[in-house]
Structures are given as structure tokens and as C-alpha cells.
Amino acid sequence: MTVPYTDNGADDRRSLHERIAADLRDEIMSGDLAPESKLPSTNQLKERFEASNATIQKALQLLKEEGLVIGRAGAAVTVREHRQRTMRPASYMAPAPPGEPYRWLTEATKHGAAAHSTLLKVSEVRPPADVSAALNLAADETALLRQQILAIDDEPVELVDSYYPLGIARGTAITAKRKIKGGTPALLSELGYPPRLSVDRVSARVPTQEQFQALRLPSDLPVLRTLRVVHSDGDLPIEVTVMVKAGHLYEMQYEFTPE
Template sequence: MSTTHPEPSDPRSLHERIAADLRDDIMSGDLAPGSNLPSTAQLKERFSASNATIQKALQLLKDEQLVVGRAGAAVTVREHRQRTIRPASHMAPVAPGKPYRWLTEATRLGTAAHSTLLDVTETRPPADVTAALGLDDTETAVLRHQILYIDSEPVELVKSYYPLFIARDTPLMAKRKIRGGTPTLLSELGHPPRLSVDRVSARVPTQEQHRALNLPSDLPVLRTLRVVYSDDERPVEATVMVKAGHLYEVQYEFGAG
């Protein structure tokens, strides 16, 4: 005898489900930056919802800064809210005197970017970073903690860890920015980046992440653990990067073979 399994239900409230569907339309490009959302009447028909429920869904998207608009006027998808991150473009060292590639890439896309160095300290890394760097449970590493901004908005929380045998008595331990970025400095120190491996997961934001990134709700963040290897597959850097999951996608590029 066959068994019929009930269809799983979505426990979220209706306005949260409507916001989720519209958010997906925005992130996939079906609702492009600068375009208007369907009218309230069209949304009421599409989702079989009341005017109040539609307005609550739209307010969620406004709070997330995905759309702009006011009551009684068209609601528009905000320009430049969805960004594609290309990790491979940030790995290589830059020429002397040139800015870090992340800043160059942001400028190329027509945005103003800068970073703020929050702290530089010697600390015991989290367990996954400890394992990635090949440290034992008692070893410490140098942490460089910063936050990245685009157009004055916080977009990414970055914690980079370096083994002491690499960082000791170098600019990595100084509480100031590194001109050209750490890929350039690591190359100058004899540890040129050869391979970068990313582990990406979606997580509920921690309290620190929620505050630092000024997140509107408990939407997931994208957490990337990036391990950079030098010659002989030696790990020289492990970085934990956290960004708002509803505003970003990560693009990876692979060659054939």
C-alpha cells in the first residue's frame, strides 16, 4: 500500500513569504535595478493577499534597502544593490604604488569604496581557522580585523589571520593599512599567493555581524572562509569574510581541464 506524505507547509507569515518571492525576483534580475515593482493591485491578485499584507511585505524590502518608494507611489528596485563578487580578481599582488584590487574593482563598477581597520592583535583563532592554518590548539595568530564600505555603507566584515612565523616583525602586526593589500606584502615577504580555496556557507548573523553590517533582520549572511596557500601548498593566510546574503552573489570562474 502506498503512503501519501503531506506537503510541507511554510510556517512564515504571508507577508514574509511574499517578500521572499519578490526578493528572489530582484536577485535573479526579473525585477531589474531601476524598474518598478508591479502595482499593489497586481501584487494583491498574484498573491491573493490584502492591501495591508502587501504593504507589510514591501516594507520588509524597503528596510532591506532593496527597493525605494512611498505610500501611494510606485516602488522601485534600488540601483546598485545587487553586487557580484569575483574572488579570483582580488588574489594577485598589485604593481608598486597601486591600490588594493578590491578598491580598483569597486571603482571600475562606479562606486566609492574604502576600508576601516578596526584592530590588529595576537589571538587564538576559531577552530576552523586553526585547522586551515595547520596550527595546534594552543597556538596564536595575528588577526587583522577590518570592515569594508561601498558608498559609505558597511558591506563586509573581514577577519584575516596570519601564522606568527610569517607576521612577526612585519607590517602585518602594525595597526595601519597595508598599501597594495596583503597579497602584495606576502609576495614581498617571500610567501607569494599561489592558490586560494573558499568555503562558503549561509548562516544566521551573529550579534557582532548584525551590528557591524547594519542588517535589517535575521536574513542569512554569506560567510566565506578563504585559505591562501603559497609555495609547497603552505597556508599563509586564512580570512573569514561575512556579507549580507540578500545583497550579494559570489561568482567563481573555472578553466577547462
Template sequence: MTVTEPEHADRRSLHERIAADLRDEIMSGDLAPGTSLPSTAQLKTRFDASNATVQKALQLLKGERLVVGRAGSAVTVREHRQRTMRPAAFMAPAGRGEPYRWLTEAARQGTRAHSRLLEVAEIRPPADVAAALQLATDGRTLLRRQILMIDDEPVELVRSYYPLEIARGTAIAERRKIRGGTPALLAEHGFPPRLSVDRVSARVPTQEQFQALRLPSDLPVLRTLRVVYSDHDRPIEATVMVKAGHLYEVQYEFTPD
């Protein structure tokens, strides 16, 4: 009799499945920082796996910098590296002369943060951005592309798009950093942010994202499309932010009606 594989079987290799289960336990806190993972013998029994398969799984977790240890010794969970992002903390424009709020929030968490501007150009944006900015067919935008760094590690790839009638003739169109960030500049030019709408999805990283964020494997990334509206519901900015999925969680806060 032929044994058929279940329709929804997990077709990943066994070492990837083992790493996935252990990763979840690490990120949820069941395996706390400083504690040792179960021994190789225990993992072999638990997952019905060979020694080589278990070692391949542990190598994946080491590559993601979730655990540390050498073959033949205990493997220990590293200090939890996942950061909690609160989008509400970055919405209001920075005060005159103040740093961009992302930098301020990073400093409050005891980290050293900076941004690197990669590109400023007029381009045709992706379809979802064009729709968000209510552009005409073949409409173009002003793109500012940058990468955000924390303690010299790339943590977020950012593409911000602005309607040309708003961006042209302002510092947004210049290849230089803007003191306080673009929210403060937009407010100064009569376009204060009134509403922000986020669409968050998990995706397989593109080649650019994989390289820019120095991802250790094909773990998913968190992609946020944020559209900022000013007075009269006018969209003034659409930003695509991509973060390493194994390093971030996003926290939203709601008040019951």
C-alpha cells in the same frame, strides 16, 4: 477531522513569504530597475493576503532598499544594487606602490571604496581557521579585523588570520594599513601566494555582523573562508569574509579539463 500542517510547510509569516518571492523576482531581473511592482490589489489577489499584510511585505523590501515608494502610490524597483564579486580578480599581489587590488577593482566599477582597520591582536582563532592554518592545539594567530566600505556603506566584514611565526616583526602586526595589502607584503617576505581555496556558505548573521554591516533584517550573509597557500603547500593566511547576502553574488570561472 483534524487538518494537519504539511511536514515541510513554510512557517514564515505571510508578509515574509510575499517579500521573499518579490525579492527573488527583483534580484533575478524579472522585475527590472525602474519598473513598478504589481499594484496592492494585484498582490492581494496573487497572495490571498490583506492590504496590511502586503504593505508589511513592501516595507521589508523598502528597508532593504530594493524598492522605493509611498503608501497609495506606485512602488518602483530601485537601480539594481547587487554587486558581482570575482575572487580571481583579487588574488595576485598588488605591484610595489600600488593600492590593494580590492580598491582597484571597486574603482573600475565606478565606486569609491576604502577600508577601516578595526583591530590587530594575537588571539586564539576559531576552530575552522585553526585547522586551515594547521595550528597545534591552543595555537594562536595574528588577527587583522577590518570593514570594507563602498560609497560610505559597509559591505564586508573581514577577519584575516596569520601564523605568528610569519606575522611577528612585520607590518602585519602593526595597527596601520599596509600599502598594496598583505598579499604584497607576504610576497616580499618570501611567502608568495600560490593557491587560494574558498569555502562559501550562507549563514544567519551574528550580532556583530548584523550591526557592522547595518543589515535591514535577518537576511542571510555570505561567509567565505579563504585559505591562501604559499610554496610547499604552506598555509600563510586564512580570512573570513562576510557580506550581505542580498547585495552580493560571487562569480567563479572554470576552464574545462
């Protein structure tokens, strides 16, 4: 069924140009508008969406700010190279081999990208309620937070907050404000807490102020928030990580074997 693109529709309260941008964004992300292909002309878009030239230009400007298309007024607008990255958590959850970088960095490099991480803070904090519950902490208990930003080709792609029980973190390199060679999975294994099971909870949310600024988001598009709980032997929670990435640029891929 075709939904009319009127400004007085009761079902969709977004402005008309936001609704038009949403439909074009979906076609770009699904591949219906392929990378390096030209978008329909302004006249074609005006006819399709029953909108004015100014409204179409405002919709295209949103997509330009998001980095999905390139072009200028009066010229053809082109879809950028495939911007949506597929994240495969299973490929970088295991500890890195001795002497090797954190798996996230090596996996990103495999796809021809220059990846790096920046450690933002290491501090003892009171975690969010869902993190506290996952770590089996009391409401007023604190945990050790390591926050970092992950970037690909100098574009911030993921804000990562990792929390550790103080009983595990104290007196170890986890508390130091420096990068851990091989990442914390390798260090936890060395400390006698090998990761045995990881459980992800993925949700879409409106970005917080911190997330909006850290990821340099162009608008209030949703972010993908992954709450990952890592268990060691005896189902002991040893790490809870909150990972946030731009929802319009990333998708998650999980693989399952039927039992």
C-alpha cells in the same frame, strides 16, 4: 506548482508577509522585476498572494528596509537601481603592483564606486576552529588577526577577518595597526611567502551579532561567508581570511577552464 499563501501552511513557517517578500526579493534579484520598474499594484499583489492590504504593505516595508525598492504608501513602489553586486574573487586575489592600492579597492573603483577600507583591530587571538585547522594550529594556539570593514559609497559591504601564523607575522608590518600599502598579499610576497594557491569555501549563514551590526543589516537575512585559505610554496598556509557580506546584495562569480 503554485504554493498557496495561507498562514497555516505546514511547510513554510515564516509569516505570510515574509514569504511574500521572499518571492518578490527573488524576482528583483533575478531581474524579473527590473531596476527602475514599478512593482505590481497593491491590488494586483493582494490578488496574486491572496493577502490583505496590511500584509502586502508589511512585505513591501521589508523590501524598502533592505534597500531593494523605494516608494511610499499610496504611491507606486519602484525597484531601485541594480543593487546586487557580482564579486569576482579571482580579479583581486593577486598582489597589487608596487605602490598601488589593495586590489579590492581598485576593482570596486572600476565600476564607478568610491571604495575604502577601515582597519578595526589588530590583535593576537585564538581563531575559530575551522581557521585553526586551516592554519595547522593546535587547539590552544593563537594567530595574528587583522579585522577590517570594506565599504562602497559609504555602505559597509564586507567584514573581513584575516588570520596569520605568528611565525610569519611577528616582527613585520602585519602586526602594526595601520594599513599595509598594496595589501597583505604584496607584503607576504616581499617576506618570501608569495601566494600560490587560494581555496575558497562559501556558505550561507545567519549573521552573528557582530556581523549584523558591522554590516548594518536590516534583518536576519543570511550572509555569505567565505573562508579563504592562501597557500605559499610547499603548500604552506600563510593566511586564512573569513569574509562576510550581505547575502541579499551580493553574488560570487567563479570562472573555470575545463581540463
